[in-house]
Amino acid sequence: MSQHKSSINGPQSSFQELRILLIDDNKQRAESLTIALEDSRYKVSHLASTNSGLLKQVEQIQPDIIVIDIESPSRDILESLNTISQYNPKPVVMFAEEQDTQAINLSIESGVSAYVVGDIQMSRVKPILDAACARFREFQKLKNELTETRHELANRTLVDQAKRLLMKKKNLSENEAYKAMRKTAMDTGQKLEDVAKTLISLLNTF
Numbered sequence: 001m002s003q004h005k006s007s008i009n010g011p012q013s014s015f016q017e018l019r020i021l022l023i024d025d026n027k028q029r030a031e032s033l034t035i036a037l038e039d040s041r042y043k044v045s046h047l048a049s050t051n052s053g054l055l056k057q058v059e060q061i062q063p064d065i066i067v068i069d070i071e072s073p074s075r076d077i078l079e080s081l082n083t084i085s086q087y088n089p090k091p092v093v094m095f096a097e098e099q100d101t102q103a104i105n106l107s108i109e110s111g112v113s114a115y116v117v118g119d120i121q122m123s124r125v126k127p128i129l130d131a132a133c134a135r136f137r138e139f140q141k142l143k144n145e146l147t148e149t150r151h152e153l154a155n156r157t158l159v160d161q162a163k164r165l166l167m168k169k170k171n172l173s174e175n176e177a178y179k180a181m182r183k184t185a186m187d188t189g190q191k192l193e194d195v196a197k198t199l200i201s202l203l204n205t206f
Contacts, residue, residue, distance in 0.1 A: 018133075019045040021063035023054065023077075029069060036122035042129055054080035058088065065091045065129065072098035078110045085111025091136035093129060095120055113139075155193040162196035165203040 020037075022044045024030040034044040042065070048057045050070055054077055058066065066084075068077065073096060081092060091113045096103075099117050107115050114132035159181070166177035185195045 016041055018042050018064040019061075020065045020067050021045070021057055021061050022047045022067045022069070023050055023052075023057075024067075024069040025049050026069065032122055033067070033069070033125060036125050037129075040126050042126065050074070050077065055083060058084055058090075063090065065093065065133070067093045067095070067129075069095040070097075072096060073103060073107050073110075078106055081107075081110040081112065089136075089140060091129075091132045093132045155196075158193050158196040158200065162199040162203075165200060169203050 018041055020042055022030055022033065024033075024047065027047075030044070030047050034047075037044065044067075045063060046057070046061050050068075054066075058080075066081075070077070073094065084090060084092075089111065092111055093114045093116070094107055094112045095116050096107075097118065098104075104115050104117075113136045114128055116128060120128075159178075162181060163174060163177045166172055166180060167174060170177070170180075172180065181192060181195050181199065184190070185192045188195070
């Protein structure tokens with residue numbers, strides 16, 4: 001699935017148009033939702049049925065937001081949403097009749113930002129989309145911070161491992177080993193963790 005950086009992730013402008021992929025088998029209901037959003041930044045750019053293949057629709061249209069109006073989320077839709085959440089995350093709003101706790105939990109786990117049960121007043125659609133977008137941005141921020149922290153910890157582990165190998169193989173102190181690695185990184189224009197990877201590979205062969 002190709003990457004598409006949604007404008008949802010960046011700073012928000014009240015005039016920035018956000019394109020919606022609406023999944024709904026009820027054309028009259030879809031038309032009502034479209035009309036309800038006419039004077040907002042949200043625009044329904046494409047309407048598709050629940051059987052049209054969600055992954056394919058998202059790949060082709062690259063919407064900013066996905067809105068699904070359905071009686072109960074099917075396994076196929078949940079699997080597709082899970083894939084989208086992993087590789088091309090977007091805010092997802094689901095209007096559904098299903099009130100079962102398990103169905104709601106599975107939907108949220110699959111990447112749904114807002115799960116709304118029962119009939120919805122059209123005047124409430126925009127605030128729901130606003131809240132879903134805000135929740136999505138916050139979740140992505142936390143997710144990125146977690147990924148960055150894990151990356152930093154992994155790099156630190158690599159550097160420590162390479163440092164220990166240098167100390168053992170070359171009979172260096174911890175400070176000497178670290179200085180040698182930093183000098184190599186500066187001389188070769190590499191990152192310290194890349195030098196560490198090379199050293200680990202080389203020193204483990206002896």
